Amino acid sequence: MMIRRQTGIALLQILFLSIVLSTLLLAARYQAQQQLALAFAVKDRTYAELALESAQAELLFQLLTHERQRDSASFNPIMRDWNFHGGPWQLSDVTIELQDLNGLAQPGNVALAEHWFKQQGINPADAERLGRLLQQTTRANAAVPMYQLSSIGVDVNSGRKAPLQLVEELVNYPGLQNINLDSFIRAFTTFPTKSINPMTMPEALMSYYVPGRLTREQVLKLRTENKLDAAKFSQLTGVFNDEAISFYPGEGVRIVFTAQHNDVKIRRLIEVKLTPYDHDPYTVWEFRKFY
Numbered sequence: 668m669m670i671r672r673q674t675g676i677a678l679l680q681i682l683f684l685s686i687v688l689s690t691l692l693l694a695a696r697y698q699a700q701q702q703l704a705l706a707f708a709v710k711d712r713t714y715a716e717l718a719l720e721s722a723q724a725e726l727l728f729q730l731l732t733h734e735r736q737r738d739s740a741s742f743n744p745i746m747r748d749w750n751f752h753g754g755p756w757q758l759s760d761v762t763i764e765l766q767d768l769n770g771l772a773q774p775g776n777v778a779l780a781e782h783w784f785k786q787q788g789i790n791p792a793d794a795e796r797l798g799r800l801l802q803q804t805t806r807a808n809a810a811v812p813m814y815q816l817s818s819i820g821v822d823v824n825s826g827r828k829a830p831l832q833l834v835e836e837l838v839n840y841p842g843l844q845n846i847n848l849d850s851f852i853r854a855f856t857t858f859p860t861k862s863i864n865p866m867t868m869p870e871a872l873m874s875y876y877v878p879g880r881l882t883r884e885q886v887l888k889l890r891t892e893n894k895l896d897a898a899k900f901s902q903l904t905g906v907f908n909d910e911a912i913s914f915y916p917g918e919g920v921r922i923v924f925t926a927q928h929n930d931v932k933i934r935r936l937i938e939v940k941l942t943p944y945d946h947d948p949y950t951v952w953e954f955r956k957f958y
Contacts, residue, residue: 715933716926716933718761718926719761719935721761730941730949731943731949735767735916736915737749737893750765751767752767752866752867752869753766753853761924761926762925764921765920765921766920766921767867767916768919768938769863770865770866770916771854771855771872771921772855772856773857774801774857777801778875779872779875780798780801780855781794781795781797782794782872786874787846797842800840801837832857833857834852858919858953862912864912864915864916865877865906866890866914876904882904897915920938920939923935923936935957937954938952939951939952
């Protein structure tokens with residue numbers, strides 16, 4: 668009887684030991700799989716980062732050594748594909764969006780800012796109030812008296828009383844909290860533009876200069892097909908070059924890179940000032956990473 672009991676205890680011990688060993692082996696296998704997955708993710712991220720860095724170096728070189736315009740007859744594949752109105756195109760395995768900053772709105776450009784606010788569904792009275800607020804609170808050395816803010820129906824604690832550092836600070840202004848942040852980034856820049864380029868504007872901004880829907884659709888179609896030039900734009904819209912409007916992309920350019928390797932996807936946004944004949948050929952105005 669004692670021998671049977673001891674045998675049973677031994678079997679139970681062996682069973683418990685087997686369970687413990689199996690659990691340890693499963694845990695070790697799980698950890699190994701996790702470490703392997705992490706190693707693959709690091710490898711994929713490294714490949715994506717290398718592709719993005721290579722694309723950035725190549726694109727900046729091309730921007731500094733060529734005219735900032737598309738040339739379908741060029742032997743250079745980048746000049747054949749690129750555009751400056753934010754349309755995506757490929758450089759190797761990296762998707763690129765180039766945006767002429769002269770085609771975006773400055774917070775201090777009251778008329779254009781008001782127009783964009785209206786496009787986002789803000790009523791005209793509030794859009795006008797916001798435009799004046801931005802003009803008053805974003806200029807250099809702004810010091811807006813409290814009574815002025817109160818007179819246009821704005822909480823004296825709202826808004827930044829200094830030049831904007833980042834576009835997303837616009838969400839701090841009354842009535843703008845519900846607008847998607849990406850919409851602000853695609854429409855506004857804090858880069859000090861010297862002129863305006865309606866040809867490279869997003870549609871919501873272009874509609875200020877080209878209010879007719881059918882005409883605007885025609886312009887956008889020609890732009891997508893790379894058949895739009897300054898002469899055609901002026902002929903269709905009645906908008907011409909002057910001291911404030913230029914149809915050539917300015918020295919400020921926004922570049923969005925998107926690189927993906929397997930399941931890893933990274934995005935980078937940079938705004939650069941191109942000065943190819945200066946000591947510093949380009950200056951980074953803004954740098955962002957998105958994951």
